[in-house]
Amino acid sequence: MTMKIKKTEFPEISILSPGRKDFDYIDSFKGYFSDRNRNIEISEIGKAFFSSGTKWGSKMFAIRNKLVRLFGLKTGSETGMQTGKDFKCEVGERVGIFEIFAKTGNEIVLGENDKHLDFRVSLLVDKSKENPEENSLTISTTVIYHNWLGLLYFIPVRPFHKLIVPAMLKNMISNLESKKQSF
Incomplete structure (x- = not known):
């Protein structure tokens, strides 16, 4: 089965939905996954986010960190990086530049506030009541x-963001379905 990741509308059921009119940029990508046993928890989704990056995306992020450090922007190296057993995916925890801002039974919101911009990433699961083969995950x-500076920063980031997020989502779904996460 070929996994398809599609650009989609911003989910109305997201925690972030009430603030939509205040955002300067919004995008959403959706993919579908199977969870026959109904045992994939929202914390697993959060952990999968941090373990599903692409090699080329990681290299680009390393370059980004070197460049933004010159402008005094956050790189994540100044915060404690939690990994593996230590990371519970709870509100207030940090992984690199990402802080967990909110968590419900079906959504995790993470991101960062910086002097040039604030960003949030929503990981939203919508489990099908009728068919466990048609659960969706939207980033x-x-x-x-x-x-x-925020606008200037995001101009070159935006096209890469639109490539990285769908690739990560595809990897997340693949990892979740195979349960081969290695966080």
Whole structure:
């Protein structure tokens, strides 16, 4: 079965939905996964996010960190990086530049507030009541620019973001379905 990841509308059921009018940038990508035993928990989704990056995406993020450090922006290296057993995917925890801002039974919101912009990433699961083969996972990103530096920063980031997120989502779903996460 070929896994299809599609650009989609911002989910109305997302925790972030009430703030939509305030966002300068929004996108959402959706994919479907099977969970026959109904045992994939939202924390597993969060952990999968951090363990499903692509090699080329990781290299680009390393380059990004070197460049933004010159401008005094956050790189994540100044915060404690939790990994593996230590990471519970709870509100307030940090992994690199990502802080967990909210968590419900079907959504995790993570992101960062910085001097140039704030961003949030929603990992939203919608489990089908009728068919465990048609559960959806949507990754939505929102950005609020604080100043011209935020806009200037996001101009070159945006096209890569649109490539990285669908690739990560595809990897997340593959990892979740095979239960071969190695966080």
